[in-house]
Amino acid sequence: MEFQDKIILITGAGSGIGREAATLFAAEGGKIVVSDINEEGGTETVNQIEKSGGQAHFIKTDVSKFEEVQSLTELTVEKFGRIDIAINNAGISGLPAKTPDTTLSNWENVMSVNASSVFYGMKCQIPQMLKQGGGVILNTSSIAGLRGLPNSLPYVASKHAVVGMTKTAAMEYAKKGIRINAICPVFTVTGLFKPEMMDQISAGLSEKLKQNLPMKRFAEPTEIANAMLWLCSDKASFVTGMAMPVDGGLTA
Numbered sequence: 001m002e003f004q005d006k007i008i009l010i011t012g013a014g015s016g017i018g019r020e021a022a023t024l025f026a027a028e029g030g031k032i033v034v035s036d037i038n039e040e041g042g043t044e045t046v047n048q049i050e051k052s053g054g055q056a057h058f059i060k061t062d063v064s065k066f067e068e069v070q071s072l073t074e075l076t077v078e079k080f081g082r083i084d085i086a087i088n089n090a091g092i093s094g095l096p097a098k099t100p101d102t103t104l105s106n107w108e109n110v111m112s113v114n115a116s117s118v119f120y121g122m123k124c125q126i127p128q129m130l131k132q133g134g135g136v137i138l139n140t141s142s143i144a145g146l147r148g149l150p151n152s153l154p155y156v157a158s159k160h161a162v163v164g165m166t167k168t169a170a171m172e173y174a175k176k177g178i179r180i181n182a183i184c185p186v187f188t189v190t191g192l193f194k195p196e197m198m199d200q201i202s203a204g205l206s207e208k209l210k211q212n213l214p215m216k217r218f219a220e221p222t223e224i225a226n227a228m229l230w231l232c233s234d235k236a237s238f239v240t241g242m243a244m245p246v247d248g249g250l251t252a
C-alpha cells in the first residue's frame with residue numbers, strides 16, 4: 001500500500017493511460033480524484049475502482065479552460081483537504097497534416113488541451129502544495145516531446161512545451177518539497193492511439209511504426225502507468241525536472 005490515503009488527482013482519467021494509472025494508484029491505497037471532460041468515461045473509471053474496493057471521486061473538467069482547472073483544484077481541496085500528487089495527463093492527438101496544411105483551429109485546440117492545460121494545472125497545484133508543505137506533480141508528455149514526428153506539428157509543439165514547463169517549474173520548486181517530472185510514452189494502445197487509426201492514414205503504417213521500435217511492439221497502458229507510479233513514489237525522492245521516456249528503447 002505504497003500510496004495509502006494519498007490524495008491523487010489525475011486528469012484525463014476517463015480512458016487509456018490515465019484510467020490505468022488511477023486504477024493502479026487506487027490499488028495501492030490512494031484516494032483518486034478522477035477528472036475528465038468525458039463524464040461517462042470518468043464515471044466508469046470510478047466504478048471500476050470502487051468495484052475493486054478502492055476509493056475514487058469524479059470531477060468533470062475541461063482542462064483547456066483555466067476557470068475549470070481552478071475549480072477542479074478547489075473542489076479537490078474542499079473534499080479531501082490536500083493534493084499529494086497531481087497528474088496533468090489529459091491530451092488529444094489533433095488531426096494529422098503536414099505543417100503548411102495544419103489548420104489554425106487544430107493548432108489552437110491541441111495547444112490549449114495539451115500545453116495550456118499543464119500550465120493551468122501547475123499554476124493552481126503549486127500554491128496548494130506550498131501551503132501543505134510539498135507534493136508531486138507529473139505531466140504527461142510523449143516521445144513527441146523529445147523528438148519530431150511528421151504530420152503532427154501541434155502535438156509535437158505541445159509536448160515539447162510540456163517538457164520545458166516541467167523542467168522550469170521543477171527548478172523553481174526543488175527546494176520547497178515539490179518534485180515535478182514528465183513522462184514521455186511511446187505509442188500506447190488507448191483511445192488516442194489505435195493501430196487501425198494509423199492504417200487509415202496510410203496502409204501498413206501501424207506495422208511500420210512497430211518495426212521502427214527496438215522492442216517491435218507498442219506499449220500497454222499498464223507499462224506507462226507503472227512508470228508513473230514509480231515517479232510519484234518516495235522511491236523517486238531525488239528525481240525532479242526529468243522527462244522520462246518509456247519507449248521500449250526508441251529514443252536510444
Ligand SMILES: NC(=O)c1ccc[n+]([C@@H]2O[C@H](COP(=O)([O-])OP(=O)(O)OC[C@H]3O[C@@H](n4cnc5c(N)ncnc54)[C@H](O)[C@@H]3O)[C@@H](O)[C@H]2O)c1
Pocket residue numbers: 011012013014015016017018035036037038041061062063064089090091092093113140141142143184185186187188189190191192193
Ligand atoms: N497513447 C499514446 O500512444 C500516447 C503516447 C504518448 C503520450 N500520450 C499522452 O498520454 C495522455 C493520455 O492519453 P491516452 O493515450 O490515454 O488517450 P485517451 O484518449 O485514451 O485518454 C485521454 C483522456 O483525456 C480526456 N480529455 C481529452 N480532452 C480533454 C479536455 N479538454 N479536458 C479534460 N479531459 C480531456 C479524454 O476524454 C480521455 O479520457 C495524453 O496526454 C497523450 O498525449 C499518449
